[in-house]
Amino acid sequence: MMRVGLVGGTGKLGRGLALRLASAGHEVWLGSRDAERADRVAADLGVDVRPVTNAAACAAADIVVVVVPYRGQAQVLRGLGEQTAGKPVVSAVVPLVVDAAGPRPLDVSEGSAAEQCQVLLGAARVVAGLQWVPAPSLLKLDAVLEMDVPLCSDDDDAVAAAVELCDAIKGLRAFHAGPLRLARSLEGLTPLLMSVNKRYHGHTSMRFPGLDLAAGRPEA
Numbered sequence: 001m002m003r004v005g006l007v008g009g010t011g012k013l014g015r016g017l018a019l020r021l022a023s024a025g026h027e028v029w030l031g032s033r034d035a036e037r038a039d040r041v042a043a044d045l046g047v048d049v050r051p052v053t054n055a056a057a058c059a060a061a062d063i064v065v066v067v068v069p070y071r072g073q074a075q076v077l078r079g080l081g082e083q084t085a086g087k088p089v090v091s092a093v094v095p096l097v098v099d100a101a102g103p104r105p106l107d108v109s110e111g112s113a114a115e116q117c118q119v120l121l122g123a124a125r126v127v128a129g130l131q132w133v134p135a136p137s138l139l140k141l142d143a144v145l146e147m148d149v150p151l152c153s154d155d156d157d158a159v160a161a162a163v164e165l166c167d168a169i170k171g172l173r174a175f176h177a178g179p180l181r182l183a184r185s186l187e188g189l190t191p192l193l194m195s196v197n198k199r200y201h202g203h204t205s206m207r208f209p210g211l212d213l214a215a216g217r218p219e220a
């Protein structure tokens with residue numbers, strides 16, 4: 001059992017993760033800027049989660065997942081350095097804008113939202129991942145998931161914790177995909193997936209066929 005803190009847990013992806021992870025037996029601390037909003041969302045979810053502020057969610061957690069819009073992440077994360085120090089922090093944040101022509105990626109001066117997260121949190125062990133997992137599929141408990149979750153990080157132990165987290169959700173296959181500086185590639189693909197899903201009314205994601213994950217594990 002892991003204690004999972006969700007920063008922005010009241011949103012679409014946060015609720016989907018909370019539902020799946022709590023159903024799998026993990027202890028979920030559902031964070032919000034507003035503890036009362038967290039209370040309301042937790043009551044609606046119908047599973048056992050702990051509604052708290054974002055700071056309390058990070059303080060209680062073994063692993064944190066950041067699920068806030070990119071436009072809000074700097075403000076939210078600036079106050080969470082102490083509570084996340086030394087902990088694995090998964091950034092699912094995608095820097096994008098949606099205009100009349102649909103979604104498009106945004107440039108980030110740090111390279112990616114996940115690298116900005118690392119700068120803002122300082123001593124956290126940031127892992128970029130989950131950007132391709134559509135919330136509607138998580139929220140529908142009977143939906144069959146068949147999705148790969150590549151993870152980018154400079155910390156192998158943090159990746160191992162993130163893999164354990166993802167493994168709790170049936171149908172997700174998470175693996176180490178490279179250093180944190182490649183996070184922009186993960187984030188940059190999401191607008192394309194959103195466009196495909198909108199055009200074909202789906203909730204598709206990505207698979208990497210032909211991978212032997214055991215061969216890619218670091219030597220013991």
Ligand SMILES: NC(=O)c1ccc[n+]([C@@H]2O[C@H](COP(=O)([O-])OP(=O)(O)OC[C@H]3O[C@@H](n4cnc5c(N)ncnc54)[C@H](OP(=O)(O)O)[C@@H]3O)[C@@H](O)[C@H]2O)c1
Pocket residue numbers: 007008009010011012013014031032033034037038066067068069070071072073075076092093094095130131132133134135136
């Ligand atoms: N939705 C998906 O399918 C999906 C899939 C993969 C990745 N992502 C990425 O995951 C992140 C969360 O997505 P989402 O769809 O769950 O987002 P969302 O529902 O729009 O927002 C998530 C939560 O973030 C907080 N929030 C909203 N605006 C904020 C702001 N300006 N500043 C600080 N906090 C704010 C809110 O929580 P409180 O008001 O309770 O604080 C909100 O409930 C995004 O970066 C998105 O690109 C989403």
